[in-house]
Amino acid sequence: MSIPLLNISKLNKTFQTNKGPVHALHQIDLNIKEGELITVIGPSGCGKSTLLKIIAGLDLQYDGEVALDGEPISRPGIDKGFIFQEPRLFPWLTVEKNIAADLSLKNPEVRRKVDELIELVRLTGFEKSYPRELSGGMAQRVAIARALLRKPKVLLLDEPFGALDAFTRAHMQEVLLDIWQKNRTTMIFVTHDIDEAVFLANRIVILKPRPGSIRSVVTVDLPFPRKKSSISFQEIRFKVMNEFEQIEELELIDSSGI
Template identity: 70%
Template sequence: MLAIQGLTKIFPAPAGEVVALRDIRLEIGPGRLVTFIGPSGCGKSTLLKIAAGLDASYEGSITLDGRPIEGPSVEKGVIFQEPRLFPWWTVEKNIAANASLRDAAVRRRVGELIELVRLKGFEKAYPSELSGGMAQRVAIARALLRRPKVLLLDEPFGALDAFTRAHMQEVLLDIWQSDRTTMLFVTHDLDEAVFLGQQVVIMNPRPGHIRRVVSVDLPYPRQRTGAPFQEIRGVVLREFEKVEEAPVPDPGAGI
């Protein structure tokens, strides 16, 4: 269980304080896949950094299984838009990272992940030999190595072409359905948010706060062209249009 209560994040600025997030309240149960969508600057990435333990200067609380998140840990995996692979390491070594492939348990886990992310046969390939989608699959596998309780994904498919992006969404769902790792997925793509998420969290402009949480009660795999999908997409789109029309607060204003 990831529980966020009254979370407010303020950045210092020359013209005064900038309130990035205000009074975020959200509970995400174990094994849930939740997507976040909102205009640029609404604090989605900031929220993920706090959940990852990469930023501890905030008001309110955020806990994982009842324990405060006080810093990075193996319980939380993070995936960014860029794969950030080591170019001098092979696929299997990038997945193992600082763990030794001489360890039988590590080798076994790396092998499982290579199968899971559909990279069988590319174990000895280097990042320069991979496509963008393949490189991102390596990054996902690396984040899953130590079986984190929560996987935090910050627009991981944003730099990919439409075909590769759709393929990667299918791969991610395969991974989630296999491991049932709790996932928080930030995106700017409305279709992606509805296609992946069991819930879609729609955020207002800065200071970012939750406008609405839309449940997506559709079975997987989802048909994007089907009427049920389009109906829920319409609900999310209408809420998002209201967000886009809302006035943006003064960035120098206090809470």
Template identity: 50%
Template sequence: MVALAEIEASSLGIREVRKSFPVPDDPLRRWPVLDGISFSLAAGELVSLIGPSGCGKSTLLRLIAGLESSDSGELLIGSEKITQPGAERGLVFQDPNLFPWLTVRRNIQAGLVARGVLREKRHEVDDFMRLVGLETFADAYPHHLSGGMAQRVALARALINHPKVLLLDEPLGALDAFTRMRMQDEVLRLWQGRRTTMLLVTHDIDEAIYMSDRIMIMSPRPGRIERTISVALDRPRQRSSPDFLRLRGDILEFVHFAGNASIENKS
């Protein structure tokens, strides 16, 4: 369990969080999705959360974003409790979810409009469009963008609020392999330039090793963090270096084992 002092010093603190959903056909029973999740993120850290689908990764992210509330436990941002969505926690989904009726520029400035600060901060819009290299697409509508471009707009849209924590829910999951690798570098560049704390949910082990300071491995039903691994590789990381591959092998083995274990537990 994480010590209280550590949580308060950190950017994001999660303590003993539990969440269950009603079973669809049987309203009296509830399905435990998250079972006592505890971890904390230091300011400026990039941490990945990996695990098989259905292990509650996305639910955890939605709890942190404030889109859903936990059954018990505490979620803290700085020293404040998370009770509802807020601009200090940005969220990027696998689907960019750009507003199709707004141009690229208006999508990016949506956060400023929503908070009513467009007038003061309008000058930042151009900075963020340049940051993700889309200044020439300012007046294009989302249906003209490729998947990678759309996701860059989504990143800029989330970052313009200067969030304390950026939550990334498999943001690169729908991209093809090449675009995906390019976008990984793009996200790393944004992270290194701004030192935004990032929590990245992914099912891609390579992506987790390539990008993050730490990797948390979750097991499903109910979702638990089985293991946390620090990635002590120098950046920029080489995807085919022996250390990288060794770590990859370790994680694969562990995930395989954990997966089998959870199946055995269930039966």
């Protein structure tokens, strides 16, 4: 049996607030293999973003174990790329310079890799463009390319397409899959969109709220490219939807005190 790239064991996270402690994550156990594309989905407040921040090393105040490639995560680093909902580009830098960031394009190896990534994320011809000249989807592709240049062991994406219109979002899903299939970078992708989760994932981690915990993990054993209108796709979509309906029923029961 191969050792997982990411191991999360008995993870618990509690926030201290003025109204008292809030138990955000409870007993999260999850192993992710190298090269997997995992989507994480669940109702608002179930701890999806909190989980990503802990994996990224941005939040170290938790109980349990979180290890990447056998090493406990103790700080942020280039081995853990993070893509936010907003692209967060430097407005005074061009596309190619945003991707290179603190690395010099005068270095032939950096130049070669930047050029390869520009082609991979389908931005050829926009190398000299500034962020203000890009669409939202194009800007996110720059952010993804910048993260990939550092060759992260895992790429964490926190609802990166949430602010995009439906057409651009569908296009970005195709682009991301193309990047993943060519690069095989391990990815953990948070989303609220069930169709997006099924379209992208090898496995879907479904979280339930109060406290955030894993309700189920659904394997998506469908070949790529996937058609959202296919019967097999809709069967898995229905399975995930059914899990959501059961979560909502439990929420109603809890709130009514039954």
